[in-house]
Structure formats: structure tokens, C-alpha cells
Amino acid sequence: MAGLDPSLIAGLPTFAGLERKDLEILLSHAQAMRFAAGSSVFEQEEEARNFFVLLDGHIRVVRTTPDGQQVIVRYISEGELFGIAAALGRTTYPASAIAVADCVALAWSNAQWPELSARFPSLGANTYKTVGNRLQDAHTRVIEMSTEQVEQRVAHALLRLVKQTGRQTDDGIEIDFPITRQDIAEMTGATLHTVSRLLSAWEESGIVKGGRKRVVVRNPHQLMLKAESRNKN
Amino acid sequence: MAGLDPSLIAGLPTFAGLERKDLEILLSHAQAMRFAAGSSVFEQEEEARNFFVLLDGHIRVVRTTPDGQQVIVRYISEGELFGIAAALGRTTYPASAIAVADCVALAWSNAQWPELSARFPSLGANTYKTVGNRLQDAHTRVIEMSTEQVEQRVAHALLRLVKQTGRQTDDGIEIDFPITRQDIAEMTGATLHTVSRLLSAWEESGIVKGGRKRVVVRNPHQLMLKAESRNKN
DNA sequence: CCGGTAGTTTGCGCTGGCGCAAAGTCGGGT
DNA sequence: ACCCGACTTTGCGCCAGCGCAAACTACCGG
Numbered sequence A, B: 001m002a003g004l005d006p007s008l009i010a011g012l013p014t015f016a017g018l019e020r021k022d023l024e025i026l027l028s029h030a031q032a033m034r035f036a037a038g039s040s041v042f043e044q045e046e047e048a049r050n051f052f053v054l055l056d057g058h059i060r061v062v063r064t065t066p067d068g069q070q071v072i073v074r075y076i077s078e079g080e081l082f083g084i085a086a087a088l089g090r091t092t093y094p095a096s097a098i099a100v101a102d103c104v105a106l107a108w109s110n111a112q113w114p115e116l117s118a119r120f121p122s123l124g125a126n127t128y129k130t131v132g133n134r135l136q137d138a139h140t141r142v143i144e145m146s147t148e149q150v151e152q153r154v155a156h157a158l159l160r161l162v163k164q165t166g167r168q169t170d171d172g173i174e175i176d177f178p179i180t181r182q183d184i185a186e187m188t189g190a191t192l193h194t195v196s197r198l199l200s201a202w203e204e205s206g207i208v209k210g211g212r213k214r215v216v217v218r219n220p221h222q223l224m225l226k227a228e229s230r231n232k233n
Numbered sequence C: 001c002c003g004g005t006a007g008t009t010t011g012c013g014c015t016g017g018c019g020c021a022a023a024g025t026c027g028g029g030t
Numbered sequence D: 001a002c003c004c005g006a007c008t009t010t011g012c013g014c015c016a017g018c019g020c021a022a023a024c025t026a027c028c029g030g
Helices: A020-028 A108-119 A119-145 A148-167 A181-190 A192-204 A218-229 B019-030 B110-119 B121-147 B150-165 B181-186 B192-204 B222-227
Strands: A031-035 A040-043 A050-056 A061-062 A072-074 A096-099 A102-108 A166-170 A172-175 A208-210 A212-219 B031-035 B041-042 B052-055 B059-064 B072-078 B096-099 B101-109 B165-167 B173-175 B208-211 B214-217
Touching: A020 B208, A031 B121, A050 A108, A050 A148, A061 B072, A072 A148, A072 B121, A102 A148, A108 A119, A119 A148, A119 B072, A119 B121, A148 A166, A148 A172, A148 A181, A148 A192, A148 A212, A148 A218, A181 A192, A192 A208, B052 B110, B072 B150, B072 B181, B101 B110, B110 B121, B121 B150, B150 B181, B150 B214, B150 B222, B181 B192, B192 B208
Parallel strands: none
Antiparallel strands: A031 A102, A040 A096, A050 A102, A061 A072, A061 A096, A166 A172, A172 A212, A208 A212, B031 B101, B041 B096, B052 B101, B059 B072, B059 B096, B165 B173, B173 B214, B208 B214
């Protein structure tokens, strides 16, 4: 259906639980979708109609508070399941998803969820695991926000991004999609200004290298030190 | 098995999805456990052997950071499913659970999870929903921590506790288990001292009434005002 | 009834990081 | 080639809330 390009299917490590044949059946129910960088995949409060697997690109998940404040919940990279609100008993998406690079995703209608999850138990297992990881991450973030200084939180955020999407360059490890200082601020509960100051200071000491919508980590080890103690380094 | 007291079974609203007969089968696989106030139900990092439903009492879930800081993840009240780490693909509990009042819980061995969840789809649905709610809560907390002042966070925490476990008294609504200023601090990422000061100020204006390990909310509406704007009231 | 411990309150000084302001700088579109 | 909007940097003053310190008080066990 929808003429799935077979080449898209090649790399889906997350679905290793499924046998080749089952995978093909599952994929035959999916629809491929493309999103240009900057476009919206779904909006907060919108009725949850689909669940997705991201095949290529990067998506930012943002939650907006009643008074207009924005917080970045997380970034989604290739192979990840997302938009599974309906499976978790919600009728609307709790956050907005925005493509930060050109994206390709597979989408299934939520109406198919009961049938598909019954037919492919490993889809269910995968969902449990995904949600478990997210819950863990969310709690980790609460702890960080509760106990750490801004400098440590920013360092942790960068390390997480590097680990998740880092691409080795001759300069160091680069975060593989455009990200602004403001974005980092919204991930860490700091202000744009403070983040900018921190990155400037780190650039001074050769730990990172900045650019317009770019961050390259030159010295991950030193960055870990910043992340770990509230002492001066 | 384990001679379940039938009276315990009476009130299990959370499991409404199950028919009476199925419920009995499910319960026949469970083991009843009692925990005295202050005792540990399970420890962080301990191998996850069981999952539970709390029948009576209150349990505090605490996560400890590598450097010894503690953060209260949440409180569990009657009817809630907990300790489901294994179902989410983990082998150890990510946090400790401590009874803050005398507790009665039903426990199932994790080994039974695949069988039970296959046999009773509504158990699985229930788990998805529970996890969905928790994920939602965790994200809400991240947002609060990111965007709110300490005063608002403490107000929100109290309102949540009151909503979850409030007991009407002639003085106002009382939180139904012993809770210290330190506990509130660990829920909100503030210090004991700041929390104490805030509660003193609120007691001054008649919004709450404090006591040793006790908090009574006399004026929830005013407390909501404190929770909502960073303006002076 | 009494001593000890766990919990609470309050004072004081300091500072991390925010709010506000303004001046760069990069890059994409016409 | 230029302009405009988006992104970034930096300076400065202020204050919420923390760290430290000390006193107070309610409960519990003996």
C-alpha cells in the first residue's frame, strides 16, 4: 500500500523482534509520509490518529504550557516509535512534533493498533520497552532539574544529544541536526542568554565549538566533568 | 492461594476492565503482602521479581542519585499498579518504594506476566494506561521544574497530594499520610528551609495549617492562585 | 517523668542565573 | 548584491532561594 520503497525498509533495527515475513505484513499496513524540515508532524491537543516509526531525519517534540512557555520534551531519531498516545489510552497528542530536518516516517492508523498488537506480540513488547525507556528518561530529567545547576544540566543535555545523534567529524563530534541556543535552553530550563554564555566559556577552553545552529563537542571527557560536579574545573 | 481475605478484593476500581470471574482467577495467582509503616517494599537496583497492586496504605517512591541526593518520584495510593519495571523491559527496579503508612498489597511474580497479560488483555490495557499516565505526570513535572518558581511548584505539589489523597476534616482537607517538610522539598527540588518558610507564610494567611508531619489545606482556591502566576497575591 | 532524637522554624549573607538592553553576525531570498 | 530577519553574544543590575547556623518543639522509648 502507498507503494513503500523497499529501500526504506532495509534499516529497522528497532523491530528486530519481528521476523522478516511478519515485518513485511506489518509494513504493508503502513503508509509512508514525508515531512520537510520545519513542518509539523502533529500538533499538541490534536486528535491522535496515527502512530509512527521514524525512518530518517530528526523530530523535536515540544510541549507548550497554557501560558505560552515551550519545553522540548525530547528529540526523536531514526528507528524510533513515536506518536503512540492512543496506545497509552489518550485521545489527543500531549505535545507537538516538528521535523527539524527532512524526514521520512511510516504511519499506521490507530484503528489498527488492537489488531496489529494482538497479531504481533513483539510490537506490543516493543511499545512497552519504548515507553519504559521514556519514563526512565523523564524521571532522569526530573532528577537533574531537581538537583543540578544549570551548567551541569546543559552539559548533560549536550552529552545526551551527542550520544543519540553524534556524527564524528575531523573537528570532534557534531550534533547531527540544526539546533539553536534557544533550543538548548528549552531542553534544560535555562535562558537563551545563560546557555550562550556557557557555550562561549566552553569554546574558550576548547571543550566545544559553536556555530549558527551548530554545536560540535571537541572534548567529551571534559564535558562530562562539567556535568558531574558543582565544583570549578 | 495464600488465603486471600475476600474483603480485600471488594474495592478494586482500577480493575474494572476485568469481569468478576476473570478477576478471581487473576487474584488466585496473587500473594497478599503486608508492609509496616517505614518499611521497604523494594530497593532501587534490586532485581525486579514482582509487580503489585496496592490495596491499602501509601507508598513513597524515591530515586537516589549516585551522589546521594534523593528525589521523590511519586506517591502510590490504593488501587494503583506499581513495580511494573519488568513489564517495561527492565531487570531491576529504577527506584525504591517505602511504605509511609501500614500497607497491604497484592503481588504477582514477574514470571507470570506474559501468561497473565496474554490471558487478560485488559491487564495489558491497564498497564499501558498506567504507564501513559505516569509518563504524562513525569513530563508535567519536567515542565513545572523548567518554568515555575519554587513557590508555584510547592503549591502544585500540595494540590496534587490533596487531590490524590485528601481527606476532608473540619479544618480543611488533610493529606492522608505523614509527610515532612523535607519530603515536600524532595518532591519540588527546593530546600527544606525554603519549604518551611513558604508554609509558614501560607499559614499566616490562612491558606494551610501545618503540624509535625502534617499538612492541612484550608483554602484550596487561594493555593491555586499561588500555583498559577508568578505575581504577588 | 525525663532525655534524646527527629522534625521545624527563623535569621543572615551571598550568589547563580534571570531580566533587560543593545550590539553584533550570519545566511537566505529577491 | 543587498537587505532583512533570525540567531548569537555580551554587559549590567538585581533578587529568589540556597548555604550555613542556631534555636525551638513535639513525640517516643524507657
